[in-house]
Amino acid sequence: KQEVTQIPAALSVPEGENLVLNCSFTDSAIYNLQWFRQDPGKGLTSLLLIQSSQREQTSGRLNASLDKSSGRSTLYIAASQPGDSATYLCAVRNYGQNFVFGPGTRLSVLP
């Protein structure tokens, strides 16, 4: 059974810092991995999707990497802004199955 963990659980940084969020999964036979952003009480906003054959994806200030062999993915946020404050969820999908979500990292970017 796939299990997903995320470290740290919460993170508070001053504006402008570069930061890294970590996601680990137990079953490396994944189909893809997706990073989401969730604002309090709101829906899930897809940030980046990485297929199992890819090693990284980039979108603006966001870069996500995938190392299947070690069961890890990182989300790198450059030049953080207060508007980046949210919970970031990592979700892993095995072949033919649904997403398994991690518990999330709650990010606060202070002005």
Added chain:
Amino acid sequence: AAGVIQSPRHLIKEKRETATLKCYPIPRHDTVYWYQQGPGQDPQFLISFYEKMQSDKGSIPDRFSAQQFSDYHSELNMSSLELGDSALYFCASSLSFLAGGNEQYFGPGTRLTVT
């Protein structure tokens, strides 16, 4: 671009009542997934449908049932509601693996409050 539509967006019910949540997938998407997110929890998979047939089942209580209709929209029926059913319910849609689908697109969610 059209997104996943969920209705209602908010629902308040009393214990032991029933509730029906609806999900309208992105046009041409044939697969629908339901997730439940309790307060402070990560989303948990409930059930999925492909071409109107149940394709996978997660932690869905026996009090809940769901189906997918010929127009691919889906409904989650919840009976004998309990306080613990209060949560945000997400629907996601995708093309099937056979059709080359890989990404799930999530709706805005329905917030169910059971009092």
